[in-house]
Amino acid sequence: MNGPAPDRAPDHERHTEVGAYALGVLGAADAARFEEHLAGCPECAAELDGLMDLTPLLAELKESAPAPEALAPRPDPALLDGLLAGVAAARRAQRTRRLCLAAAAAALIVAGPLAGAAVFSEEAPDHSGVSAAKQMYEDGEKIGAVDPATKVDATVSLQQKPWGTHVALRLARVRGPLTCDLVAVGKDGERQVVTTWAVPPGGYGLEGTENGTGKGDKWNKEPLYTHGGAALNRKDISRFEVRTLDGGLLATVKV
16 A cells, blocks of 8 residues: 655645745745745746745834734734735835836936926926926016127016025027026025026027027027026015126126
């Protein structure tokens, strides 16, 4: 006669022991048999990898857990299923959030700053063919000046906000390459940077004869529109200065 059959659970039962193995609640014999099964089962290996987040979770729970004598020797099956389902849901939510952020980053890389305004700015109005900065410029109180020395044409558009003053800037007749900022100067002398940008070699708001090319493409002819904010109230602002980051003054707009 053959001896007694070895104590081996069917493979389909081994599939259900992934969570118990991850929690460390299998006995030594069952754990050893599961590890033999795991070596030849990619499905269980992938599921076990997904449950590794349980280790830090249990470490956090351990500090607030009741005394060992108050605990049951094995978790209730319903409790185990609920815990595993919660971990799986959390991992799915994390994966979804990572995919959304990756998609937004890809949109920024492909489409540039205007895509960033469309993805992240709730205040940006949706006007087909019109940039958010240009529309904000059109909506505000406009004050402009042409600098007698540099000939740079700068106009600010102001909107009072609860947090300060929203400022949109239209800048033309400026040659590059330059890196510039717009500075709000308060009546008490306080200075706050509103926004910073770069001017490409072709410049902004220049005709062909002005930019030296003899023709002037669309990029050169269009003025720059940009916007930002100052914590100063509209009534407390004395002037705006368009400056290069190396200290040069391109234009002053008194308000």
